[in-house]
Amino acid sequence: MLGSITVDTRPLRVPAFRRLWVSTAVTAIGSQLTTVAVPKQVYDLTGSSGYVGLTGAVALVPLLVFGLWGGAIADTVDRRKLLLVTNTGIAATSVLFWAQAYFAVNSVWVVLALLGVNQAFFAVNMPTRSAVIARLVPLDLLPSAVALGATMMQFGAVLGPMLAGALLPVLGLSTLYLLDTVALTLALLAVWKLPALPPLEGPTRRAGLRDVLDGFRYLATRKILLASFLVDIIAMVAGMPRALFPEMAERTFGDPSGGGLALGWLYAALPLGALACGLASGWLTRIGRHGVAVTISICVWGAAIIGFALADSLWLAVLFLAIGGAADFVSMVFRSAILQTATTDAMRGRLQGVFTVVVAGGPRIADVTHGWAAAGVGTTVAAAGGGVLVIVVVIVAVALIPAFWRYRAPSGDRPVGE
Incomplete structure (x- = not known):
């Protein structure tokens, strides 16, 4: 009984997938150390939150550009070799992060430049890593994988920052970067x-703008894939309230002006909910109607954000955010499975690149829209209105694309494309 509820570990019996998962596990924790160290170092160097905010823009631009191009590259070369190149690049930038901190270069522009290079390698690595999964495990194990x-x-998103916060005052910035280098x-x-x-269709031409555009043309002909991207954009742009956390922590939940317990819990709640759902995700393998699962989970996300907006206590707000994080996790699992199974291997890298851009870009657009809305109507109305908008617009979108609601997972016991 317990095995049918807890996370399904059968994909780990596949040696190749187990190696990929181990690399993901090590990177997930190590990279979070740098995620905390970079903005901390920028603030220490400048004393300005404006410069800290600049790190988001510096990270987003290469993520958008190289996310799309990286997906095209992943469709034209041996994906193992591309993972080796990009993982090496990420590790090399981590070494340079360590060096500039250890030798006290004290240049914010060096830190930002290294961040941009790091994110460029990361943007190529992520769609490649995701596109590999369908080549390693059978169809029926894709959601579990x-x-x-x-x-x-x-787990890395929760544990990494906690470790960074505990180790930073003891070991210092340079050692934090060094630990990330070891992990990578x-x-x-x-x-x-x-x-x-290698590509299943044999050697292909180099990846260029035409290949990126081919990916978008392919996407335009696939209603199911378009719908999966559309509903995620709706959920994130309309419903992600993280830009409101600092103000709500102070004005709604009583944090001091310099930050406190409430702010930390608000930021931790979403990944905690997702982690809890992931640890109890064994039941997901029994759901065949992936379109229905995505639609319902996004509606639950919207309802949870409404609950968060109306909560009058910190712990109730954290609970609703955790529910939202769990619902978003379920949506992500099935949207990823749809992308893996409804895309040919020749296009899988490019579509994973689009997926990376959507996942990274949606919350950043939400930061802008929620910030502006809160400035005009207040945080409660902005967050609750976003949750209502999620539910209404998703229902309308799925009604207009009924094939998405009817979509079922294909069956099979071999990796996709073999």
């Missing part, structure tokens, strides 16, 4: 042991 990877990423090197060894993953 996606859930395992996402669970570990959420270990991940590189795991990737090295993956099998060759």
Whole structure:
């Protein structure tokens, strides 16, 4: 009984997927150390939250550009080799982060430049890593494989910052960067042991703008894939309230002006909910109607955000956010499975690139829209209105694309494309 509820670990019996998962697990925790260290160092160097905010823009631009191009590259080369190159690049930038901190270069522009390079390698690595999964596990284990990877990423999102906060005052910034470098090197060894993953259709031309555009043209002909991207954009742009956390922590939940317990819990609540859902995700494998699962989970996300907006106590707000994080996790698992199964191998990298851009870009657009809305009508109306908008617009979108609601997972016991 317990095995049918807890996370399904059967994909880990596949040696190649196990190696990929180990590399993801090590990277997930290590990279979060740098995620905390970079804005901390920028603030220490400048004393300005404006410069800290600039790190978001510096990270977003290469993520958007190289996310799309990286997906095209992943469709034209051996994906194992591309993972090796990008993992090496990420590890190399981590070494440079350590060096500039250890030798006290004290230049915010060096830090921002390294961040941009780091995110460029990361943007190529992520769609490649995601596109590999369908080549390693059978069709019926795809949702479980996606859930395992996402669970570990959420674990890193919770544990990494906590470790960084505990280790930073003891070890210092340079050592934090060094720990990330060690973790990335270990991940590189795991990737090295993956099998060759060349394009199934044989050698192809180099990846260029035409290939990126071909990916968008392919997407335009696939209603199911378009719908999966559309509903996620709706959920994130209309419903992600994280830009409101600092103001709500102080004005609604009584944090001091310099920050406090409430702010930390608000930021931790979403990944905690996702992590809890991931650890109990075994039941997801029994759901065949992926379109229905995505639609319902996004509506639950919208309802949870409404509850968060109306909560009058911190712990009730955290509970609703955790429910929202769990619902978003379920949506992500099935949207990823749809993307893996409804896309040919020749296009899978490019579509994973689009997926990366949507996942990264949606919340950042939400930061702008929610911030502006809160300035005009207040945080409660902005957050609650966003939750209502999610539910209404998703229902309308699915009604206009009924094929998405009817979509069922294909069956099979071989990896996709083989």
